[in-house]
Amino acid sequence: MSGRVVTLKTKPRARPRRTGGGGRSGAPAARTIADIVEALRTRIGRQDVAPGAKLGEQELAAEFGVPRARIREVFGVLESRGLIERIPNRGAVVSRLELEHVFQLYEVRAVLEGMCVRLATQNAPPETWDEFVHLFGAPMDGFVKAGDFDSFIVVYERFRRAIIEWARNPVAARMLDSIYEKTNVVIRRIVILPGRAQSGLGEHRAVVAAMRAGNAEEAERLKRMNLQNAQDTLRRFQKYVL
Amino acid sequence: MSGRVVTLKTKPRARPRRTGGGGRSGAPAARTIADIVEALRTRIGRQDVAPGAKLGEQELAAEFGVPRARIREVFGVLESRGLIERIPNRGAVVSRLELEHVFQLYEVRAVLEGMCVRLATQNAPPETWDEFVHLFGAPMDGFVKAGDFDSFIVVYERFRRAIIEWARNPVAARMLDSIYEKTNVVIRRIVILPGRAQSGLGEHRAVVAAMRAGNAEEAERLKRMNLQNAQDTLRRFQKYVL
DNA sequence: GCCGACAAGATTGTTGACAGTCTTTCAGGC
DNA sequence: GCCTGAAAGACTGTCAACAATCTTGTCGGC
Helix, strand or coil, X not given: CCCCEEEEECCCCCCCCCCCCCCCCCCCCCCCHHHHHHHHHHHHHCCCCCCCCEECHHHHHHHHCCCHHHHHHHHHHHHHCCCEEEECCCEEEECCCCHHHHHHHHHHHXXXXXXXXXXXXXXXXXXXXXXXXXXXXXXHHHHXXXXXXXXXXXXHHHHHHHHHHHHCCHHHHHHHHHHHHHHHHHHHHHCCCCCHHHHHXXXXXXXXXXXXXXXXXXXXXHHHHHHHHHHHHXXXXXXXXX | CCCCEEEEECCCCCCCCCCCCCCCCCCCCCCCHHHHHHHHHHXXXXXXXXXXXXXXXXXXXXXXXXXXXHHHHHHHHHHHCCCEEEEXXXXXXXXXXXXXXXXXHHHHHHHXXXXXXXXXXXXXXXXXXXXXXXXXXXXXXXXXXXCCHHHHHHHXXXXXXXXXXXXXXXXXXXXXXXXXXXXXXXXXXXXXXXXXXXXHHHHHHHHHHHHHCCCHHHHHHHHHHHHHHHHHHHXXXXXXXX
């Protein structure tokens, strides 16, 4: 048959050093697909790469020390998660976060976290929440008054993780994770809005109290109201956030 | 320099016919990644391929007439969606649906569909639901009494799509879609459980009535209760379903 | 001086080939 | 006759070269 391609190899090439012990800083030793996906997900979530920025296949392949085909697979996963968009022959860009999209994410987040609060209240022993009854008291009050939003968020995150952990529902956990990875940035901008941290703290005290009392339904209702308020605040100050 | 690879091409080979007009039946003319993902998603959803069955890269590449690399990308997407599992050096298999997993999916589905019902009630003009007030009356009653579950499910699906359409929340729509693609099979097995169709019909009449009356909160509550009941039925007859 | 067409460079899309690992099969020994 | 071990086969994992497309920079014309 015609059109044959003949390939001659003169020598079995040396293997291109796998475990890059001498990896330069900034280029993590992430080689598997899951690792690279995680690395890029973190970068996008922390806005180390800005929305709309271009992601080059060659560039990333060189940085991680893997063939381009692997980066390509990673892009497929990231695209199916909605974190990037691929334009034919033009590469991949970080998805821009539309304002309307953020509201939709918050709407879903409200019902999912509400559900998790309810399930967590049912699944965990009541004493579990004593820790947070305490933290959301004087300590958090101090953070808010001092304007120490970083510490505020740390406690907030800790509570969030406890909720999800005790809800015992990996499906919901996965979905919430995919919401967080997109709204991470927005959350940090909402808490610094005037009065929001103070209000949110009060709302959370109510939520935690209901959980400590074992009132699952009420806790769910309060948590949903909490996120509804956050969304309203965002809507009111949207021009300052995005 | 040593280790060189020399490639000789004797003739620019003819392009390997792209638009396969003469594609044999069963091998759809799906070429793009999204198309193949959709095709496989449908097969898995309809259980044309059984859970636990192996998916061969070569086999699929040959069937769709695309290079293996593309199948590989498709697998990446399917894995990130949880539809398949990839075992190193052993290929990909269709994910098995654990019973516990089904309950978790139903738990999430309840709150998400509840939310959609609420939003749809707020967004759509009340007359929108007249159609379903009618359908869930005598027609559906006839289907249930005649044991015509196919027609029953068709109407059910139609209502579901209307809900999601009017909820105007693509994020929730996407998540619900990823739930349906996994529970499609189970749904068909639940409606044929003794008394379930009749009960579900009554519950839906209440939901639709609330929507027609513009009572969004009540509609949400009723819808969640409806899916809670479905889940309870499933739990009671679980040994007959899975 | 500005606009459009053309050429050079760079990047993505596609393909086939090579290498490693697991499974299967067959022969030999207990 | 059954079990163990090795070789063959088949498949996945990995990779680099080739082809097509878009972008950028430059030259000529109006």
